[in-house]
Amino acid sequence: MPDINFIVGFIFLLGFLAFFLAFLGFIVFTFFRWRGREKDSVDSVLLRVLVPRTNEVKIDAMEQVFASLFSIKKGGWKQKFSFQPSIGFEIVAREGYINFYVFCPSRLKDLVEKQINGAYPDAEVVEVPEYNIFTDTGKVAYKAFQLRAENYKPIKTFKDLPVDPLSSITSVLAKMGEKEAAVIQILISPADSKWQKDGSHFISETKKRESDPEKAKFSVSGKTLEAVENKIGKPGFEVSIRAIVVSESSELAKMHLGNISGAFEQFSSEFNGFKSRKIYHKASFMEDFLYRYMPMFNILGNRPSILNSEELATIFHFPNRSITTPNIQWLNAKRAPAPSIVPEEGLFLGMSVFRGIKRRVCVSDDDRRRHIYIIGATGTGKSELLKQMMLQDMKEGKGICFIDPHDTVRQLLPLIPPERAEDVIYFNPADTERPMGLNLLEAKTEDEKHFVATSVINLMYKLFDPYKTGIVGPRFEHGVRNAMLTAMAEEGNTFIEVVRIMTDSRFTQELLPKVTDPMVRRYWTDQIAQTADFHKSEVLDYTVSKFGRFVTNRMMRNIIGQSKSSFSFRKVMDEGKILLIDLAKGELGEENSSFLGLILVPRILMAAMSRQDTPEEKRRDFYLYVDEFQNFATPDFAVILSEARKYRLNLCVANQFIGQMEEEVKNAVFGNVGTKIAFRVGVSDASYLAREFAPVFSEEDLLNIERFNAFVKTIVRNEPVPPFSIDTTKDMSEIKKQENPKVAQIIKEMSRLKYGRDVREVEAEIARRAKL
Ligand SMILES: Nc1ncnc2c1ncn2[C@@H]1O[C@H](COP(=O)(O)OP(=O)(O)O)[C@@H](O)[C@H]1O
Ligand SMILES: [Mg+2]
Structure with a gap:
């Protein structure tokens, strides 16, 4: 009789074998399938x-x-x-x-x-x-x-x-x-x-x-x-x-x-x-x-x-307009070729790329006198384009000024052609050891004095009452204008004296004999007669509280409190220098950055206008670049945009939204600018810009421009040409390789030694004047 264990074992083995075969079969079948x-x-x-x-x-x-x-x-x-x-x-x-x-x-x-x-x-x-x-x-x-x-x-x-x-x-x-x-x-x-x-x-x-x-x-x-x-x-x-x-x-x-x-x-x-x-x-x-x-x-x-x-x-579905995630790659906007009349020499903007045909797109020096305006959402390549334009101008020995509230100046420094290093004035307000002077009251003629006063009033509106709600009103304007004109009666006075005039009646009385403008004199005698204590009025309190902070801030005081500016804008222009104004908001604070930009821009415009004393053909072209233009755009700008051409002050400005500009400035820009470069924009600006770029591009196209690509509406020999697209894409690592930190270092050092002053000296001078 067979061993029961053997039988069980045998059955078990058979079962196992069957299972194994089934498993093997499953694997083989799966691979087969x-x-x-x-x-x-x-x-x-x-x-x-x-x-x-x-x-x-x-x-x-x-x-x-x-x-x-x-x-x-x-x-x-x-x-x-x-x-x-x-x-x-x-x-x-x-x-x-x-x-x-x-x-x-x-x-x-x-x-x-x-x-x-x-x-x-x-x-x-x-x-x-x-x-x-x-x-x-x-x-x-x-x-x-x-x-x-x-x-x-x-x-x-x-x-x-x-x-x-x-x-x-x-x-x-x-x-x-x-x-x-x-x-x-x-x-x-x-x-x-x-x-x-x-x-x-x-x-x-x-x-x-x-x-x-x-x-x-x-x-x-x-x-x-x-x-x-x-x-x-x-x-x-x-x-x-x-x-x-x-x-x-x-x-x-x-x-x-x-x-x-x-x-x-x-x-x-x-x-x-x-x-x-x-x-x-x-x-x-x-x-x-x-x-x-x-x-x-x-x-x-x-x-x-x-x-x-x-x-x-x-x-899984394809995104529709309800998805607002910024990084989605949408279908590219339309492209259009540059008309053959657009020059291939001059200031290079980018490549016209259309159906496999590539060609350079440039603007001639003459057409640049009608200015360049760049618009686009953040990150679309505006600052980079400005940078490339400035580098070309520098290489060609042109004079430029760049006002930058971000860090583009710092990216630019290591790329400056070494042969131009000597021409650079690097104005960095954050360098508190050797502050440069900027006396915004420096004005020669009566016209200039009024221009300066107006620009400060525009600045006040821009900074403290941008929507004109009445915070800054006519009474206030009047007060500031007269205080400014009074201070300007004596050469060497600065913004510090303006604030003093508004707070210290004795000081005002001392200055009065020097004031020749009868209107200004009348203002003070009337004011003092009317309000027994003018210097305690609310308007002035308010003004002083606003202005006061720029004078109490040590960094700012050491710049705008210096009697003599470190450089003359007129000379910068006439001699083709490179003035780089570093207003990095991060370091200066938003308000200081805007304040400085807002006083600098009109000074440059004023310097340009002073070229009236030179025949038009002898005025050397000067290029003013302003990034984040909306921060500094006041109505002065609107006026100048139309006139700058004859003074050979050629603007190149960039900003993010049209909505950021006041109506007046906006109209001046669109009425006077010869070359408009639009990177991708948002909905409201697209509808505004659409008419500039019609019929070639639509509103939708403006919303969809691929990054580093732009639409251009320009003029050739002062005649408008149909809009077209350009591609500005570059190999950024190549540019990185060209950077020379040593050049940047030398430029900074040379410029601060040449134009900055020792802070102790500056503070001593200011203290001396304050005790007057
Ligand atoms: N033409 C370009 N080709 C390649 N990369 C670019 C180009 N322009 C800008 N960039 C990169 O894109 C980023 C944003 O560019 P930026 O010029 O600062 O934009 P915006 O000033 O419009 O906000 C930067 O990091 C820059 O390196
Ligand atoms: Mg930028």
Whole structure:
């Protein structure tokens, strides 16, 4: 009789063998079923889909796209023995931009393109080379998602979500730096109907159970049944969702990945949601990601997830105008070629690029006398363009002045041609050890004196009452004007004396004999007669409190309190010097920066006007560059814009919004400027600018200009030419290489020794005068 143990052992062995064979069979079959997937992946195309910023197509259009893509399903017996084709939908953040891609087998390209364009008629679908997110040093974090409950239970869809779910995903991606990258990859492949049958079964079983009073538990709500019914009513796809992040450190990569998972939380409904899939082998996960393979095995806690067309559209669709994330790459604006009459020599602005034809776009010296105006949202390349223009002028030995409230001057210093180093006056108010003097009361003629007084009044409005609400009124204007003119009666007086005049009646009395202007004298005698104590009036209190801060601030006092300016603007202009005015707001404070800019600009304009004493053809061209022009634009500017041409003061100004300028200045700019360069702008400015650039470019085009590209409306030999586009893109690393920090150092040192004064000396002088 055989040993019972032997029999048990034998049966056990047989069982094991059967199991092993079945397992082997499963593996072999799986590999057999997935044969050819590499060929499919290699023979695929990557399509980039760009939509215009003004895209209004709603999410349900994408649902239609997915529903019709279900037609790629292989039917019949084939589906059992081969894999279903898959299509990848990807949201990719890299190099500071967010893009939307579709990856599909080449044979499906036409279909995919047609479906996308059917739903998004304005979309541009272009085949592009494969992108790469990996770098040598970058750290990678990755994750895959699957449904947490049965496939027939729905996640939350766009129909239940109050806002476009794409916006939380894109805003997470927008937080990635230029050196970081992320991909959200959604692979779909038509599912067979088993999941729908399961769903129907679930519904019928539940209904049957609930109708049986003995078994009813009422654990499943009617709402659930309805949700399941809805989900299974639409075509389903097996999906594989992966997220990969590359960043400088593992912590950062994990953080971004966590944020992406966080954004996926919004899809959680009471029925279903996403959880992580287990990743057992990193290398094969990466291979699946790169080849866009659906996972071959769904074992050990992993299982296929099925989403219907509505759910897929919720997770992936192309952005529409409700998505305000700044980094999304929208469809480029229109381009137009530069007319052949536009010169290729002169001040170089950028390249005209149109249908493969490239040519230089320049402005001649003569046409520059009608000024250049640059507008564009922040980060579009305005300051960089100013910088490039200034460098050209410097190389050509021209005289320039640059007023900069940011850090462009500092970027410019190391690039200055060494042969011009001696011409540079680097005015840096933050250098408190050797302050340069700037006496804003220096005026020779009566006209100049009035001009100075007016410019200070304009400054007051700009700084303290920009909307003209009446804070600064006529009484106030009158007071300031007379105080200014009184102070100017004696040479060497400064802004400090202006404030003293307003606070100290004895001082005013002392000065009065020197005042020759009868109107000014009358003012004081009247004031003193009328208000017994004029110097205690409210108007003056207010004025002094406003002006006072510029005089009490040590840095400012040591500049505007010096009797003699460190340099003459007229000489700077006539001798073609390079005056760089560094008003970095960060160091000076916003108000001081604006104050200095606001007194400097009119001084330069005044110096230009003083060229009246020289015949027009002998006036040397001088170029005034102002960045963030709106900070310094007062009505003086409006007046001068029309006249500057004859004084050979050629302006080149940049600012962010037209809305930042007063009506008067705005009209002067658009009425007088010969060359307007528009980078991408916002909605309100686009509508204003559209008429300048019509009929070639539309409002929409202005909203969509690619960064570092611009539209130009210029004149050639004083005649307007049709608008065209330019590309100013440069290799910034090349420019970085040209920087010479030593030159910057030498220029700073030379300039502060030559034009600055020792702070002790300055303070002693001011103290002496204050005791007068
Ligand atoms: N023409 C260009 N080519 C390449 N990069 C540029 C170009 N212009 C600007 N950049 C880069 O873009 C960023 C923003 O440019 P910037 O000129 O400061 O913009 P804006 O003054 O309009 O705010 C800078 O970091 C600069 O290096
Ligand atoms: Mg700028």
